[in-house]
Amino acid sequence: MASATFLSTLSLANKNYLLLTPTHACAKGYTNNFRVSNLPSIVVRKEGSVRSQGFVAMQEKGGSTLSDDSRTKTPHVLTVAGSDSGAGAGIQADLKACAARGVYCSTVITALTAQNTVGVQGASNVPEDFVAQQLKSVLSDMQVDVVKTGMLPSVGIVKTLCRTLREYPVHALVVDPVMVSTSGDVLAGPSILSTFREELLPMADIITPNLKEASALLNGMQLETVDDMRSAARLLHNMGPKNVLVKGGDLPDSSDAVDILYNGHNFYELRSPRIRTRNTHGTGCSLASSIAAEVAKGYPMLSAVKVAKRFVETALDYSKEIVIGNGPQGPFDHLLRLKSHSQDCHRQQPFDPSDLFLYAVTDSRMNKRWGRSIVDAVKAAIDGGATIIQLREKDAETKDFLESAKACLRICRLHGVPLLINDRVDVAIACDADGVHVGQSDMPACVARTLLGPEKIIGVSCKTPEQAEQAWVDGADYIGCGGVYPTNTKENNITVGLNGLKTVCMASKLPVVAIGGIGVSNARAVMEIRTPNLKGVAVVSALFDRECVQTETRKLHEVLLGSNIGST
């Protein structure tokens, strides 16, 4: 075990590190807080604590000692809990909650349960010595910040955990004293209560009982009001945990969800509107894991609890209509992804380069000039044969842009035409558009990719082979090359001509759409440069600065079909 009480060297990734005692670290300007922004986030703790005797890792370089910011530690939660085969609660919920909250999560499994949305059909405890082995494997190697406990089904397992935590201290311990599943099945019997009270609770930084669990820990005390919850929190605090969160989800006659947090000095009443949903299985596990995640990131307990509670409420609200299983209590979606995928019958198709064939790019000024809404413009372009739409609304207020984008998206989805947003990655995310188009001075494509995820379509404007190469490296799906011809639509835009287009097409590993001054009269000439990855033309004024968008789109469509290039 690394000790903070002496100075030593440690080899990490073939580099030598100095282990600093808390005294050294504080003298260097590190605080006793767990994580300080911009500083290496390895724990510095007071000596004598049962917590982590952590250290600040300092890289030795050429005799001088430099702080190694490049090795910022990943926040790490270890969950010690039971497996839920239905994956709504237990280990599986903990993993999802930690993933959603952006921390690493390792697992020690204490029991296997056969479980679904109806209830718990069976449970089998993992032997104590194998729980001990799992704990040792993770804690001896993986720099765990916070241990979170869930189902601890035997006195022996609780004792094993407490013993191992004394041997391998961590920064914080979050105890969810799971005793009864949400379906009412008993997961830890009364014999465990005294071991909880005497051994586990005194080690905890926070415990998170619901009303039934708080009552069981307090020998059956009646808990029916918020005042009762406060009394329970105080009594539980006397058992040794630093903080107590009594969850009032089961409180009768309350339209709000009220939880009481008590830290021995102050009571905090955390109140939020109750979310009416069937899908609450695993709420307790997820809340405790989320608290653990925020503590692992370095938040103080009150902030951690508030953020965790808000996260779970958001996920519950998002998951209200999800249908999984036939029982009374369904799981919810921690990653806020399942609803749009499962319920949207017009979901996005994977990107197909042939969609670039007739690429219609809207322009708010032109539509205004011709007295049509952006939605009408998009409808007309699709009716005329546009194969992809980009909303390029440079003057729109964000709120109006978002509303229009949502309306356009409904139309596009109905017709199976992808809808991209120009420049505004935020708007694309907010309306769940199919992707974005960004230029060289917009948000870098690699950042947009991180924000949008792997499935969305990203296009990048490129005038040179180098830019085309970078777009590919950044994870773009296509490039827009131009202006091929002079244009009034974009000010100060350099024209690359057909030669520039050809050069970029030949260098590009990505499909290309040509843009700039293109219309019925010259589209054929553009396509005739005959490079296989030129898939189509992107057009603004030749479609939208005209009286009838549908007619102009149809004419261009015919020209492109006539050129017989790029459509496959």
Ligand SMILES: Cc1ncc(COP(=O)(O)OP(=O)(O)O)c(N)n1
């Ligand atoms: C398909 C397509 N290609 C290029 C552009 C131009 O994007 P950008 O360079 O960011 O300029 P603005 O359109 O934002 O003025 C485009 N929009 N679409």
Ligand SMILES: Cc1ncsc1CCOP(=O)(O)O
């Ligand atoms: C946005 C853009 N990027 C390069 S040229 C251009 C304008 C294209 O508009 P138009 O089709 O009216 O020439």
Ligand SMILES: [Mg+2]
């Ligand atoms: Mg742009």
